[in-house]
Amino acid sequence: MRSSSVEVLNISEDGGKFVCQVERFSVPSDSHEVVLSWNDTKKRRGFVSIGDDVAFVKASPGDVDHQIVPASLDQLGDNEFAWRDTAHRGSVILILILPTDYIIREIGYTSPPATRFKVFENRLAFYWDIGEETTDLRWKMTRKGNRNLERLCGELNKATLETEAEKKIDQTSEIANGSLSGDNPDAGDNLVAHYIPELWEKVTVATLAAVVLLAVLYAALQQDEIPARNFALLRIILSFAMGVMGGVIPGFLHVDLSFSGSIIRAGGGLALGIVTFFFTPQVVPNDLSSINKQVHSIKSKSSSPEEPNPSQTLDVSPTEKQVSSRTSEPPQKPKPRQTTDAPATNNIRREPVIYTKEKTEGSTRVIGNVKVISELNSYTFEIEVKTRKTGISGTGKGVVEVQLLDNNFQPSPPISVQKTVGSDLTGKVEKSNSKTVSNIPADKFYGLIWGIKTSDSIGFPTTITELNSFIKDEFGTVIDVKAVVQTLRNGESKSFGDFSVLRMP
Numbered sequence: 001m002r003s004s005s006v007e008v009l010n011i012s013e014d015g016g017k018f019v020c021q022v023e024r025f026s027v028p029s030d031s032h033e034v035v036l037s038w039n040d041t042k043k044r045r046g047f048v049s050i051g052d053d054v055a056f057v058k059a060s061p062g063d064v065d066h067q068i069v070p071a072s073l074d075q076l077g078d079n080e081f082a083w084r085d086t087a088h089r090g091s092v093i094l095i096l097i098l099p100t101d102y103i104i105r106e107i108g109y110t111s112p113p114a115t116r117f118k119v120f121e122n123r124l125a126f127y128w129d130i131g132e133e134t135t136d137l138r139w140k141m142t143r144k145g146n147r148n149l150e151r152l153c154g155e156l157n158k159a160t161l162e163t164e165a166e167k168k169i170d171q172t173s174e175i176a177n178g179s180l181s182g183d184n185p186d187a188g189d190n191l192v193a194h195y196i197p198e199l200w201e202k203v204t205v206a207t208l209a210a211v212v213l214l215a216v217l218y219a220a221l222q223q224d225e226i227p228a229r230n231f232a233l234l235r236i237i238l239s240f241a242m243g244v245m246g247g248v249i250p251g252f253l254h255v256d257l258s259f260s261g262s263i264i265r266a267g268g269g270l271a272l273g274i275v276t277f278f279f280t281p282q283v284v285p286n287d288l289s290s291i292n293k294q295v296h297s298i299k300s301k302s303s304s305p306e307e308p309n310p311s312q313t314l315d316v317s318p319t320e321k322q323v324s325s326r327t328s329e330p331p332q333k334p335k336p337r338q339t340t341d342a343p344a345t346n347n348i349r350r351e352p353v354i355y356t357k358e359k360t361e362g363s364t365r366v367i368g369n370v371k372v373i374s375e376l377n378s379y380t381f382e383i384e385v386k387t388r389k390t391g392i393s394g395t396g397k398g399v400v401e402v403q404l405l406d407n408n409f410q411p412s413p414p415i416s417v418q419k420t421v422g423s424d425l426t427g428k429v430e431k432s433n434s435k436t437v438s439n440i441p442a443d444k445f446y447g448l449i450w451g452i453k454t455s456d457s458i459g460f461p462t463t464i465t466e467l468n469s470f471i472k473d474e475f476g477t478v479i480d481v482k483a484v485v486q487t488l489r490n491g492e493s494k495s496f497g498d499f500s501v502l503r504m505p
Contacts, residue, residue: 003129005092006034008051009083011073013099018081022071025050025057027064034059036093038116038127051095054120055127080140094137095127102141103152107159109140117156119149126156204248208241215241232425235277243273278391278427353491353505357400359498361454363390363423366398368452374505379440385452387419388430395422396429401458402450403467409446409482411467414460442504447485451475451499475499 005026011018025048027034035047037056043049047056048066074082079102083094096114098104103124107113110126117126128137215238247269352373359366364387371382381402389396403414419433449467451458461470464482472478477496484494484501491505 003034003036003091003093006036006050006057006095007092008054008095008097010051010097011099018073018099020071020073021068023051023068025064025066027059051097054097054125055095076138079142080138083137092130093127094130095125096139097123097125098141099123101144103144103147103149104139104156105142107156107163111138113160113163115160117153119153122149124149124153201248205245208245211241212238232427235427239273239277242276243269246272355493355500355502357452357498357500359452359454363394364388364396364398364454366452366454368400370400370402370450372505374442377442379442379504381415381437381440382434383415383417383437384432384434385417385419386430386432387421388428389421389423390428391423392425392427393423395420397455399453399455399457400450401460402448403460404440404445405447405449405481405485406444407446409464409485411460411462411464413462414458416457418456445504447501447503449481449499449501453498471499
């Protein structure tokens with residue numbers, strides 16, 4: 001190798017601080033040159049030693065400038081340093097000898113990438129071959145630990161050869177495309193570590209990819225529906241595999257195993273595992289009966305009678321659903337809506353009306369249904385609560401509570417229906433509970449209040465004054481229950497979030 005100047009930065013550690021000694025060997029003009037021997041371990045005839053025999057140089061005839069002076073490095077923090085040298089002219093070869101027990105972990109820790117590496121007196125040495133008058137170099141050192149220097153040098157030299165080959169290919173491509181217009185002055189300003197994936201990372205990714213593929217094929221080729229226990233185990237295995245893959249794949253994106261790199265890998269793996277476990281897609285049931293039940297449920301919720309019945313017209317808020325279901329008895333002519341404030345009493349049976357509420361809190365979802373059936377001179381209430389718990393730990397609680405208001409607007413003891421469910425490995429459990437209350441005199445009750453909550457009970461009080469205060473404290477709503485009921489028509493309901501006030505049909 002030939003150059004107009006050769007410099008050696010010999011770095012050592014003294015009392016926890018890094019000190020540097022610079023040795024320069026240069027010729028005065030471009031008509032002379034310095035020849036560097038890097039791989040020789042013994043001085044040849046005509047060569048002189050430089051850097052305590054780290055390399056040997058030979059100058060053509062003429063004046064030679066050989067100096068050894070102390071110097072200070074530009075410290076960038078976190079054992080990263082820079083060197084800017086203008087004390088030479090023309091091209092320069094700069095040799096760097098690291099302190100004992102310090103290494104360059106990978107080729108990306110030098111900028112621009114170093115040319116070659118070797119072990120010198122149990123220390124790591126390397127050099128740059130720079131063809132610019134101004135030299136800007138950066139490098140980052142780390143503790144050697146248990147790394148083998150000889151093996152590390154082999155990995156670094158292999159990486160430099162690959163980098164040089166890629167650079168030549170890129171330059172050839174740019175020339176072919178007519179886009180190579182000169183050197184980039186900003187090249188090498190940022191020190192980017194190009195991490196090379198280890199063999200164990202490649203093996204891990206390939207193995208886990210095979211596990212995931214086999215597990216998916218196993219699930220897809222099953223003729224019978226997979227039992228819930230096996231399906232939960234399959235989800236856990238797949239999520240674990242995807243999480244580990246998420247932690248290994250960043251190695252192919254040049255994310256190393258440093259502390260910050262490990263945080264990135266762990267975060268990516270954890271996120272991928274959570275996504276694959278908790279956000280699995282819904283699958284179509286295998287059995288036609290299940291499909292028919294779902295279709296029937298959708299139709300029953302979305303369909304409406306062909307001819308609307310004025311006596312069943314309900315004014316509700318968007319958060320409350322009311323579904324009218326027909327009985328199996330022959331249609332009967334309904335009694336016209338009463339305009340007085342007295343409760344409606346009929347000697348015929350009306351269509352039942354269903355009032356529905358839904359509340360989600362955390363991983364618990366509660367659906368409440370209150371079905372009111374007007375029959376002869378009495379009412380029948382069918383109260384149902386469905387509690388769904390997602391996740392694989394904890395319990396979910398749900399309650400629906402109904403309280404009747406008599407003709408004097410005094411609350412009766414509340415009717416409460418609760419359901420508590422525990423989670424399991426399937427990640428989604430739903431159970432229901434119901435209660436039917438019959439023979440409620442139609443001429444003694446004017447309205448009712450009902451609510452839904454993700455707990456064991458609501459606890460409506462039994463006086464109208466306490467009830468108004470309770471609603472304010474529990475639901476954050478200030479209302480006069482009596483006044484609200486009086487403004488409603490028969491069968492109308494008004495929702496206030498998690499509770500509603502209803503006038504009897």
